[in-house]
Amino acid sequence: MRNKEFAVIGLGRFGGSICRALSEEGMEVMAMDLDEDKVNEFSTIASHAVVGDSTDESVLKSIGIRNFDLVIVAIGDNLKASILTTIILKELGVKQIWVKAQNDYHEKILSKIGADRIVHPERDMGRRIAHNIISNNVLDYLELSEEHSIMEIVAGTKIDGKSLIELDVRAKYGVNIVAMKRGKDIIVSPQATERILKGDILIVIGADTDISRFEKNLI
Ligand code: ADP
Incomplete structure (x- = not known):
């Protein structure tokens, strides 16, 4: 080819x-x-x-x-x-x-x-940086639509050691954790029993309002 x-x-x-x-x-x-x-x-x-x-x-x-x-x-x-x-x-x-x-x-x-x-490079970069300024935990985000995104969020102490099933984020917040990065490792589609550790980077997908609720309450 x-x-x-x-x-x-x-x-x-x-x-x-x-x-x-x-x-x-x-x-x-x-x-x-x-x-x-x-x-x-x-x-x-x-x-x-x-x-x-x-x-x-x-x-x-x-x-x-x-x-x-x-x-x-x-x-x-x-x-x-x-x-x-x-x-x-x-x-x-x-x-x-x-x-x-x-x-x-x-x-x-x-x-x-x-x-x-x-x-729109300037507009998109401006939005990205605004997200970083508002929340130190959001590393990056990808806008899927006007209301939905994929975000990279750093796990804080509130969820340190908790498993996905304990947190039940899908039912409680309507967001999905599609992958987790821990150092050099990446866990794609983590199992419900997988435990989150402080400092893990969570890749979450969902409505912006739901992600924001998740971040405020749990991160
Ligand atoms: P940026 O904001 O990305 O720096 P610029 O406006 O400074 O963009 O640069 C645009 C470039 O496009 C310039 O180098 C300019 O010479 C070039 N350019 C403008 N009109 C034409 C044209 N009709 N054909 C080819 N190049 C063009």
Whole structure:
């Protein structure tokens, strides 16, 4: 099977770090930007780096953009360029188009024109950090919907030594502990008899309000 090929359009902080991370993972990645200096910076990082305006259909055609498995549009402030690029990529039949959105208005348009995934790096990171600030016990979280998440919570003294069956969190709080991390070990789908130790990292899934109740009362 051939390796997947990615293209990143816009080499600002966001696009640039995606490009670096993909390259570090050994992926084939084509980097494109209007700015020649940016492109030069990525010439040794990406598999190919090209200077070009992604709002120009002929430029995208000439680099064979259709052949990439996934194209990331990481154009920052220029909403017009980001939207136009997405429309052209869609028209050219690119299989997967992921776009960085600047605000809700931008997101609405992107979803209307058929972007496959819309990301809000600043907003999402802001929320993550807010969670960490509000609760020292929440290490990380993944939003599943507006009201549901998966969270990593550090077990405190209140539940030290208690088994899952004793705590009965599913019935009492409506949350599920899907895995536990203890040092380097990970216990996936822990048995009801498994005991939690202080410092374990619990990976819980549920409604945000239920997780929050669980955390306030038990952690
Ligand atoms: P970030 O907030 O992630 O740092 P920036 O707005 O700083 O994003 O960077 C966006 C990048 O996208 C810039 O390097 C800019 O030159 C590039 N860019 C903007 N418009 C186009 C375009 N039409 N084609 C290609 N690259 C573009």
